[in-house]
Amino acid sequence: MTFSRTFPAVAMVAAGLxxxxxxxxxxxxxxxxxxxxxxxxxxxxxxxxxxRLEIAPGATVPPHSHPGDEHLIVLDGGSLSLPDGKVLEFKPGMAMMFPKGKVHGNLTNTGSAPIVVYTTHIVKKGQPLTIPAE
Structure with a gap:
């Protein structure tokens, strides 16, 4: 996972449309x-x-990847836990980037409120946005 304080211009323009x-x-x-x-x-x-992706309390984002780069920015944050018990804090304004093919996820919203993120995917036309990990 790569954290960044800047968000690509293409994502900001696209989010406004x-x-x-x-x-x-x-x-x-x-x-x-x-x-x-x-x-x-x-x-x-x-x-x-x-x-816009909303993760309900108790919901788990399954392990997955994407056929292209994914950028996201957290709108409404919260706590997400990994299967080993490690807790990650997603704070509003936090930006992340997952490169093509990088497996990520397997996180459960352990809070009492939904976590909301905006995602931007850059993919070949006709490909699915998400590929389940094996």
Whole structure:
């Protein structure tokens, strides 16, 4: 996991272009709402997908990766625990980047309120945003 105080310009622009939202994954305590999907200017076959992800109290983000880079920024923070008991604090404004193929997740929201993040994925058109880890 790479933490950064800066957030890529493409993510900030994309986050500002909110459009029709489509909830997904709500049955497992994770609700991903796609906010925008647009072509990457000057790069054939790539698109940027901006989403809002809500992690309900008690919900676990399963181990997974992405077919392209993922950037996220925390809107509403909280505590997330790993299976070994280690607790990570996600604070509002915290930004992270996960490179293509990097397995991450396996975190459970141990707080009493939802954790909300905005995610930005840069992927090839037609690929799924998330790939479950084996």
């Amino acid at each position: 909110l459009c029709a939202a489509v909830p997904a994954l709500a049955d497992d305590g994770l609700t991903r709402t796609e906010l925008n999907r647009a072509d990457v200017s000057g790069v054939d076959g790539l698109e940027v997908v901006v989403s």
